Amino acid sequence: MSLRNRLDEQLKAAMRSSDSMRRDSLRMVLAAVQRAEKEGKHELVDDEMLGILTRELKVRRESVESFRAGGREDLVAKEEAAIAVVSEFMPEPLSDAELKALVEQAIAETGAVSPRDMGKVMGWISPKSRGRADGKIVSQLVTQLLAARAAGS
Numbered sequence: 001m002s003l004r005n006r007l008d009e010q011l012k013a014a015m016r017s018s019d020s021m022r023r024d025s026l027r028m029v030l031a032a033v034q035r036a037e038k039e040g041k042h043e044l045v046d047d048e049m050l051g052i053l054t055r056e057l058k059v060r061r062e063s064v065e066s067f068r069a070g071g072r073e074d075l076v077a078k079e080e081a082a083i084a085v086v087s088e089f090m091p092e093p094l095s096d097a098e099l100k101a102l103v104e105q106a107i108a109e110t111g112a113v114s115p116r117d118m119g120k121v122m123g124w125i126s127p128k129s130r131g132r133a134d135g136k137i138v139s140q141l142v143t144q145l146l147a148a149r150a151a152g153s
Contacts, residue, residue: 002046003046003049003050003053003089004033004043004044004046004049006089007026007029007030007033007089008030010022010026010088011023011026011027011030014026021078021081021082021085022085024082025081025082025085025086026085028056028082029052029053029056029086029089032052032055032056033049033052036048036052047127047130050090050091050130050131051130051131053086053089053090053131054090054130054131056086057083057086057087057090060079060082060083060086061083063075063079064076064079064080064083067079090131090132091131091132092132093132093133094129094132094133099129099133099137099138099141100141100145102125102128102129103121103125103138103141103142103145104145106121106124106125106128106142107121107142107145107146107149109124110124112146112149113146113149113150114146114149114150115143115146115147115150117146118139118142118143118146121142121146122138122139122142125138125142126138
């Protein structure tokens, strides 16, 4: 079953059970998907939808930080509930060891030798880690390993 179908089915189930929090979270995601489809003028495949889910999670996490800083715990709880709903549709996250192995493989495959090659490495690794690892963490690890490689050369 495609990701789109799973989202639609879960939305229907949330509507039947009168789970307004879940319903609203799923509608928010589906609205973002529809906007992207309208802009791109094509139906999104699962990989593209994962990108949208990742972006939605990032926005929600940033909102949580802002609301916490503003003392709005009621809105923090709402956003955290939305994060939990959207996270159900994300693939299993990579462990630290799996992520490090993937980054090392990317460096080897691209022939990267210094931090200047970061773009090549990130271009290789991004499709393989989409939705499974935070891009900021991947970027930091790539930078760290490339710096160590450059220092060791």
